[in-house]
Every structure is written in C-alpha cells, then in structure tokens.
Amino acid sequence: MVAHSNLLHHAQGLAQGLMHGQAHGGNNNKNKSLSDFISDLWHADVNRFAAMRDFVIDIQDGKSMHQRHDAAAKPLFESVDKNKFMRVPTFANFYALLDNYVDETGIAEQVTAEEKLEEMKFIQAVVATDIAKAVFSYVNAKGWWRGSTAEWVLYLRKLWFTLYRRESMNDSSAFEHVFVGEIRNGQVIGFHNWVTIFLAERKKVLDYRGYIFPRRRHACQPSNDTHLLKLQFTYKGKLKPISTVLLGVSPEFELMLYTLVFLSGQDSVACVLDDTDVSVIVHRNKQRGTESIGSAYIDILE
Numbered sequence: 001m002v003a004h005s006n007l008l009h010h011a012q013g014l015a016q017g018l019m020h021g022q023a024h025g026g027n028n029n030k031n032k033s034l035s036d037f038i039s040d041l042w043h044a045d046v047n048r049f050a051a052m053r054d055f056v057i058d059i060q061d062g063k064s065m066h067q068r069h070d071a072a073a074k075p076l077f078e079s080v081d082k083n084k085f086m087r088v089p090t091f092a093n094f095y096a097l098l099d100n101y102v103d104e105t106g107i108a109e110q111v112t113a114e115e116k117l118e119e120m121k122f123i124q125a126v127v128a129t130d131i132a133k134a135v136f137s138y139v140n141a142k143g144w145w146r147g148s149t150a151e152w153v154l155y156l157r158k159l160w161f162t163l164y165r166r167e168s169m170n171d172s173s174a175f176e177h178v179f180v181g182e183i184r185n186g187q188v189i190g191f192h193n194w195v196t197i198f199l200a201e202r203k204k205v206l207d208y209r210g211y212i213f214p215r216r217r218h219a220c221q222p223s224n225d226t227h228l229l230k231l232q233f234t235y236k237g238k239l240k241p242i243s244t245v246l247l248g249v250s251p252e253f254e255l256m257l258y259t260l261v262f263l264s265g266q267d268s269v270a271c272v273l274d275d276t277d278v279s280v281i282v283h284r285n286k287q288r289g290t291e292s293i294g295s296a297y298i299d300i301l302e
Contacts (some may be wrong), residue, residue, distance in 0.1 A: 071210025
C-alpha cells in the first residue's frame with residue numbers, strides 16, 4: 001500500500017513541476033497524469049474495508065443485464081465489520097446522512113438544521129483524511145480549483161449537497177443520487193454506493209439478483225474477493241438493471257474520486273482500480289447558471 005507521505009509527495013511534486021514549467025504536453029499528458037494519480041489514491045485508501053476480512057460477500061450466479069430472473073437466492077453481503085465501520089470517522093458520519101432523504105424524485109427535500117450540521121461534519125471528516133489533502137494539493141497544482149482549506153470545505157459541501165431539480169424543484173442533489181439512490185418513474189437511478197446497498201439489504205428493501213456477466217465471452221468472471229462488481233438488484237420492488245459498485249472503499253475515496261474527475265473538466269477518465277481497467281464517469285448538471293454533478297459512477301472496461 002502506498003504510504004500517505006508518498007501520495008502527498010506525488011501531489012506536491014506535481015505542483016513544483018508546474019511552477020518550474022516542467023509539466024508539458026496536451027490533453028493526453030493531462031489524462032495520463034490524472035489516471036496515475038487516481039491509481040495512487042486507490043492504493044492509499046487506508047480506510048478501505050478488505051474483502052474476505054472486513055466484509056464477506058457471496059456473488060452467487062451471473063446473468064446479462066437484459067435478463068430479469070433472480071440469479072441469487074441469498075443476499076450479496078454475508079457480513080460487514082460494524083465495529084470498524086463506526087470507528088472510522090468518515091464512515092460514521094456518512095452513515096448519519098443516509099436517513100435524510102426522500103427516495104422518490106418529484107418530492108422536494110426539506111433540509112433541517114440538524115441535517116445541515118451532519119453534512120458539514122461529514123465533509124470536515126473527509127477533508128481531514130490524507131486522501132482529501134492529496135486531492136486538494138493536486139487540483140490546486142493543476143489550477144482546476146484555487147482556494148484555502150476552509151474554502152475547500154465550503155466548496156465540497158456546495159458541490160455535493162446543494163439541492164437541484166431532477167424532476168421538480170429541490171428534489172435531488174449529487175450526494176443523494178450517487179450515494180443514496182432515487183426512484184424515478186418506477187425505476188431506480190443512482191444508488192452506486194456499497195454501504196447503502198448493504199444497509200438496504202439488511203432492511204430487506206433491496207434484493208440482489210446476481211452479478212452481470214462481462215461483455216466479452218472469455219473475460220474473467222468476478223469472485224468473492226473482488227472490490228469491483230457489476231450487479232443487478234431491485235430496491236423497494238423497482239429494478240436497477242445494472243450498477244457498478246466499488247466494494248469496501250471509504251467514503252473519502254469515492255467522494256474525492258468523483259470530485260477530481262468533475263474538476264478536471266472531463267466526462268470520463270480511464271484508469272486502473274483493483275488491477276482492473278475502468279472508466280470513471282461524471283455526468284454534469286447545469287441549472288441556474290451553475291454546473292454540478294448529476295451522476296457519477298464506475299464502468300468496467302471489457
């Protein structure tokens with residue numbers, strides 16, 4: 001695992017290179033640097049839950065995304081280390097946010113003072129991690145974002161928690177869509193976070209229906225020790241035909257990953273996560289003269 005100091009040195013070294021005019025090249029060079037930096041972030045995610053140790057899954061059988069039969073008789077998650085979950089500040093503060101939302105689009109969210117405090121505590125916990133510190137240095141070095149740490153906290157809260165229109169006024173936000181999930185016109189949208197899936201399974205409102213076969217016939221099939229899984233499930237009886245989930249990753253890794261790609265100005269960045277070629281995809285939402293994150297997720301390149 002890459003040491004924290006090495007990761008921070010990577011970002012600081014980039015800053016020095018830019019200041020001395022040593023970083024040359026066009027968009028391809030920028031993409032390569034970003035891809036490498038994302039891979040560094042993956043290895044530096046010290047709060048990530050380890051497969052087969054901190055969480056245990058049973059992926060069971062697979063299917064194509066167009067098939068509707070249930071290929072999994074049992075839940076996806078067999079166990080998760082709840083003690084570790086509540087010990088890690090970013091996980092504990094993430095958990096506190098999950099009951100703040102109405103999952104149906106078209107219903108305006110009502111954010112209480114307590115919920116606003118929970119949002120701020122979560123962002124502050126994220127910003128305190130070395131992953132977030134490295135991203136802060138990186139985006140400042142690249143010139144994608146400029147400001148102080150205090151301004152960074154406010155920016156992240158605005159980016160992820162500002163309400164916007166998905167079906168009606170103030171019925172959604174980037175955080176709600178990506179990490180919590182929504183139901184729109186009878187279909188599940190967003191819902192890309194492993195913790196949310198685990199908790200919904202425990203509440204018996206989510207039914208895991210099997211993993212999705214790789215598109216290439218002779219590609220390797222997933223296994224129970226994976227950190228990347230393409231799956232199908234129903235939530236409250238509504239279908240999510242396909243979703244790619246980063247299993248075990250920390251909230252700070254996922255939040256910073258999508259923030260990083262958003263700030264890069266790109267819609268898709270190819271990189272390697274867990275020894276797998278993936279694309280990090282961010283859909284932009286432009287409303288009221290402001291650009292935000294409409295959706296963000298991982299796609300496995302096959």
